[in-house]
Amino acid sequence: MDKIRWGLLSTANINRRLIPAIRASRRGALAAVASRNKARVDSYAAQWEIPQAFASYEALLESDAVDAVYIGLPNHLHAKWAIYAMQQGKHVLCEKPFALSLAEVDEMTAVSQQTGMRLAEAFMYRHHPQTKIAGEWVRNGRLGDILLARSTFQFPLENPENIRLVPEFGxxxxxxxxxxxxxxxxxxxxxxxxxxxxxxxxxRSNVEESFSGQLHYGNDGSGRVAQISSAFRAPFYTWAEVLGTKGRLSLNRPFTGLNKGARQLLFHHPDDTVEEIPVPEKALYLGEVEDMHAAILDNRPPYLSLAETRHHVQTVLALYESARSKQAIYLTNDLSFAMGTKR
Ligand SMILES: NC(=O)c1ccc[n+]([C@@H]2O[C@H](COP(=O)([O-])OP(=O)(O)OC[C@H]3O[C@@H](n4cnc5c(N)ncnc54)[C@H](OP(=O)(O)O)[C@@H]3O)[C@@H](O)[C@H]2O)c1
Structure with a gap:
């Protein structure tokens, strides 16, 4: 096998970002799409020139038409279909949020280990040079000791029918x-x-539409903190900043910002002079696809580990629990948190 044949599970909006990435990749081909609805999948396959169309997710997964699937389903369906896909011998690139509970993450991880199928969370921005260079600056000490990381992602969600406003969909x-x-x-x-x-x-619908959180690191008294925020009720905006004892990095459009201009990475020296760090151009969604190809064909682990993914889900659950209970929440290693622990 020298090319991965991809299948899309659903006709989700987000597919329009993955389709060009798969087609631009050297070792991937888009082979099939599946939908719950036959008329929809037939017209979708014709519109996007996808060779095979399946009128159910099971039919695609039980076929020999694909080697890997991209899961862009509503959040509450990620675990169920990722597990079934791997049991049918398909590798899985699964959209964020990977799953809605740690029990789901652990089951997905166990099935990946049992079946030998590759499984990764689709955080496309983690594969972009802007993010990777920022990470290198942090790890090689250019910023000194890291004190604070803060970032935000917000956009206006207008459609009341959107899956993002359904509580039981996550x-x-x-x-x-x-x-x-x-x-x-x-x-x-x-x-x-x-x-x-x-x-x-x-x-609307009693779903959280605006969140802010503070994340505290270590027990070493270093005072390292991250601040995060997100919202459905503000103009589109993504931004990130990392502050260290030797200077500050700022990232414009760190997560997405398609068609909204170039990505910038700026280093703010201690004397407040600003230096622009060159960021090579790279199509945003290409890296996660190429990484899956390397994981499958070159037999190496995906760049984003499932341990990191587990921490993402655990941190979100802890943040929601803190907001609900109005208490500080400590993360523990098992499936629970130290619920309701006061500061
Ligand atoms: N990485 C990114 O940049 C990015 C961006 C946007 C979204 N996402 C993620 O991608 C996922 C999909 O988001 P989206 O905005 O693309 O969603 P969407 O357009 O609403 O598509 C979801 C698809 O899931 C299928 N589906 C199966 N059961 C469903 C149900 N009960 N209700 C509604 N749809 C159902 C439908 O396809 P069929 O009817 O064809 O089966 C539908 O087209 C989410 O997990 C989201 O977080 C990621």
Whole structure:
């Protein structure tokens, strides 16, 4: 096998980003799409020139038409279909949020280990040079000791029918776009937080539409903190900043910002002079596809480990629990948190 044949599970909006990435990749081909609805999948396959169309997810997964699937389903369906796909011998690139509970993450991980199928969370921005260079600056000490990482992702969600506003689908701005700042904090700090504090605002259908959180790291008295926010009720905006004892990095459009201009990475020296760090051009969604190809064909682990993914989900759950209970929440290693632990 020298090319991975991809299948799309559903006709989701987000597919329009993955389709060009798969087609632009050297070792991938788009082979099939599946939908719950036959008429929809037939017209979708014709529109996007996809060779095979399946009128159910099972039919695609039980076929020999694909080697890997991309799961862009509503959040509550990620675990179920990722597990079934791997049991049918398909590798899985699964959209964020990976799953809605740690039990789901652990089951997905166990099935990946049992079946030998590759499984990765689709955080496309983690594969972009802008993010990777920022990570290198942090790890090689250019910023000194890291004190603070902060970032935000917000956009206006107008359609009341959107899956992001359905509570039982895993709705909410933190699950949807707040996971980017949460994963950025994890990436910069190199570890999950020790404890978190969260605040939320509930909107239509009683789903959280605005979230802000503070994540505290380590027990070493270094005072390292990350601040995150997300919202469905503000103009589109993504931004990130990392502050160290030797200077500050700022990233414009760190998570997405397609068609909104170039990505910038700026180093603010201690004397407040600003230096622009060159960021090579790269199509945003290409890296996660190429990484899956390397994981499958070159037999190496995906760049984003499932341990990191587990921390992303655990941190989001802890933040929601803090917002609900109005308590600081400590993260523990098992499936529970130290619920309701006061500061
Ligand atoms: N990485 C990114 O940049 C990015 C961006 C946007 C979204 N996402 C993620 O991608 C996923 C999909 O988001 P989206 O905005 O693309 O969603 P969407 O357009 O609403 O599509 C979801 C698809 O899931 C299928 N589906 C199966 N059961 C469903 C149900 N009960 N209700 C509604 N749809 C159902 C439908 O396809 P069929 O009817 O064809 O089966 C539908 O087209 C989410 O997990 C989201 O977080 C990621």
């Amino acid at each position: 709705g909410g701005s933190l699950w949807d776009v707040g996971v980017y700042p949460v994963s950025f904090a994890q990436f910069i700090m190199g570890a999950p937080p020790t404890w978190v504090w969260g605040d939320q605002w509930l909107g």
